[in-house]
Amino acid sequence: MSTDSTTSVTNSRERYARWVLPLCWSAVALEGFDLVVVGVVLPSLLRFPAWGLTPNTASLISVIGLLGVMAGALATGPVTDLIGRRRTMLITVVAFSVLTLLCAAAPNPWVFAVLRFLAGLGLGGVLPVALALVNEYAKPGRAGGAITTMMTGYHVGAVLTALLGIAVVPTLGWRPMFVIGALPALVLVPVMVRYLPESTWYLRARAAGAPAAAAGAAEVRNPVTALFRGGYLLPTLAFWVTSFMGLLLVYGLNTWLPEIMRSAGYQLGASLALLLVLNVGAVVGMLIAGRVADRIGVRPATIAWFAAAMLFLALLSIKLPGATVYLGVLLAGIFVFSAQVLVYAFISQRYPTWVRGTALGSASGIGRLGAITGPLVGGALLTAGIAYPWGFYIFAAVAGVGAIAVSVVSRPEPQPAEV
Known part of the structure; x- marks a missing residue:
């Protein structure tokens, strides 16, 4: 890699490094909100006469969402190693936010279940990307503290979901909860576009003209x-x-x-x-x-x-x-x-x-x-x-x-x- 490319990567890291933890924390907090919201609205869904859910069908919807999260986590890991952390993070946050918003308009439980599965694909991808970015931008010897601090965002999101559910669901019903869960992305995504940096490892690989996965070991190009x-x-x-x-x-x-x-x-x-x-x-x-x-x-x-x-x-x-x-x-x-x-x-x-x-x-x-x-x-x-x-x-x-x-x-x- 040329000296100019190395200098550009280093300057980008120094300029935006402080944004990595708060932005990833915010994304994980949204994940915490979105993964807990079904549990919060479940009592209301079970009493929603138009859908006629039973505990068994409600449990099936919850499991379908978790299967989406699992598939998203498995698929996104290799994607982020191939196309970069920043781009993958933006895709996952936009995807699960849009699909969460669509859940508010679901006409029946089966469409709702499909939307929850699709939203789970994005939700599952947030955590691997956030963990990788925070680890890469943590100060030497401080990666453990940075990662555990970021993960508090999940529980903050979960607690906020419960509190909002107490205030919103009894008066407005269950649908507004999904609108509320999608709205923060209107602020978070533009801020990420402006301030979330790319992995410096990925930038070095791209500047050198090498495939990202080959940057660490030329003999193994498939991260899986x-x-x-x-x-x-x-x-x-x-x-x-x-x-x-x-x-x-x-x-x-x-x-x-x-x-x-x-x-x-x-x-x-x-x-x-x-x-x-x-x-x-x-x-x-x-x-x-x-x-x-x-x-x-x-x-x-x-x-x-x-x-x-x-x-x-x-x-x-x-x-x-x-x-x-x-x-x-x-x-x-x-x-x-x-x-x-x-x-x-x-x-x-x-x-x-x-x-x-x-x-x-x-x-x-x-x-x-x-x-x-x-x-x-x-x-x-x-x-x-x-x-x-x-x-x-x-x-x-x-x-x-x-x-x-x-x-x-x-x-x-x-x-x-x-x-």
Whole structure:
């Protein structure tokens, strides 16, 4: 690459680097809003006489949306490694925002389900791109903290969805929620067009006239193939298993924790409050986990986080007295949710830049199978009448499998600087 091309890439990085984290945080917050909005409007949809939904058909719509997210994550990873992070991020945000808006006008549940699947394709693509960009633009030694900070956006979006649902749905119905979910893109997309930088790795490859995927290794041009070659087969499979377990925990607990606690004898109000405490713990845990990972290394931090999640989930199988149950749930939230985020940070550091988006997308996509499995496991345990205490034993075992799977991956090799 010429000196002028190198200088141009470096100047672009220095000028726009500070925009990467807030813009990616905003995109992930919109993803959090959009992925939770169906759950918020579900009670209203079940009572919407024109559609005649049953709990089974409503669950099918939810699963169809998650399948779209899985497909989007699997497909977008290779795309971002081939056409660049910036362009892919813009496409995914525009796509899911437009399709979310169209959901507000769906004439029947089947069109709604198709729109949710298509929106899921864009939603699934946001996270791998955002993770890759934030990792590439993070200050040296600060990637773990940057990634976990970005992921707090998901929970902020989820909380805002719940609050807006309380204010909007009872008076205006369910359709305006999808209009509200699409509107922020009117501001975010123009700002991204102006300020979101491209991966400096991709810019160097393009300036050199080389295919993007060939920038890191000339002998391997397909980033999908690279996941299974050159010593990456074992890490790839291990990360898939860990992501499956991590998202099984996240979605299983978020879906069924109130009902599991009610089956343990807690009142409904207390059970819902415990769900809020769980998610407060998630935000706190992410802010702590990234700093710990930056200090001791992402591999030991990820193993420790899954092990701690196993411990505190098992502890919840004991009926704790008084306010100590809230402390137990808070601690479980601190470790359960951020354990999976640390997996993403580990992946970002374990693979070379030119295949990073594909690695993140594949782990996120396979993990969505866990996101579907978690609620099914919780529902089966509740139906069988053994959700308490066996639900927590099973969730603790899942966290243990996650810890074992991630422990077989060696520590990340030092990667060359992105400038």
